[in-house]
Amino acid sequence: MAVTVIQWTWRILPNGTLIKGYTFNPWWGCLKVSEECHHCYAEDIAHHYGHEVWGPASTTSRRVFREKHWQEPRAWNRQAKKQGHRRSVFCASIILPMSPWGKGTWPDNVWVGTSVGVQKRAEERVPYLLEIPAVVRFLSCEPLLGSLDLSPWISQLQWVISGGESGYEARPMNMEWPRSLRDQCQEAQVPYFFKQIGGRYHDSGGRELDGRTWDEIPPEFPIGCLT
Numbered sequence: 766m767a768v769t770v771i772q773w774t775w776r777i778l779p780n781g782t783l784i785k786g787y788t789f790n791p792w793w794g795c796l797k798v799s800e801e802c803h804h805c806y807a808e809d810i811a812h813h814y815g816h817e818v819w820g821p822a823s824t825t826s827r828r829v830f831r832e833k834h835w836q837e838p839r840a841w842n843r844q845a846k847k848q849g850h851r852r853s854v855f856c857a858s859i860i861l862p863m864s865p866w867g868k869g870t871w872p873d874n875v876w877v878g879t880s881v882g883v884q885k886r887a888e889e890r891v892p893y894l895l896e897i898p899a900v901v902r903f904l905s906c907e908p909l910l911g912s913l914d915l916s917p918w919i920s921q922l923q924w925v926i927s928g929g930e931s932g933y934e935a936r937p938m939n940m941e942w943p944r945s946l947r948d949q950c951q952e953a954q955v956p957y958f959f960k961q962i963g964g965r966y967h968d969s970g971g972r973e974l975d976g977r978t979w980d981e982i983p984p985e986f987p988i989g990c991l992t
């Protein structure tokens with residue numbers, strides 16, 4: 766839909782140029798399924814625009830975007846080809862593990878991840894994620910609401926992102942939680958991205974963990990996927 770402020774979609778080219786990523790969703794609407802969803806910002810935005818699209822699909826409508834909307838990613842792709850580098854697009858924040866793409870051939874330019882804010886969610890979701898043969902499988906540990914032990918799965922993950930919650934009622938994050946994730950990633954040599962400490966606004970607490978930022982991103986893979 767637009768250039769995004771989500772830093773983990775940004776890339777820096779070898780010449781130092783910053784390329785910001787995009788967000789794109791084929792539909793609008795979701796269902797709160799766990800404690801991580803309590804303060805869902807996407808729901809707040811939908812309410813702001815007068816759309817009642819959060820709730821069970823059986824009783825709540827979804828707003829599905831039409832053909833005009835699909836012209837945007839096509840335009841980004843044309844631009845990327847012209848400039849010779851890819852754009853990162855955060856697309857469709859819901860994934861169905863049993864979809865036709867789930868266990869079969871997975872497009873080689875698609876990275877797939879799941880949200881995990883507490884240990885229980887990791888145990889529920891990561892096994893499904895690991896069934897998907899994507900080139901990069903990642904966790905978005907946001908909002909991080911507790912300590913996570915990723916040891917059963919970390920050797921099969923290619924990226925871990927974490928961050929605290931933001932918003933009026935943001936739940937505070939204990940810095941030991943992202944610190945532990947960073948340490949687990951370092952030991953397993955998995956790229957680690959620390960998005961934010963959180964607070965009332967997304968930048969209230971800054972982005973530093975132990976005196977520096979952590980912006981590790983998996984390498985572009987596979988090479989030449991624009992062609």
Ligand code: SF4
Nearest residue numbers: 795796797802805807
């Ligand atoms: S799954 Fe994501 S988009 Fe859906 S309600 Fe939860 S936080 Fe919001």
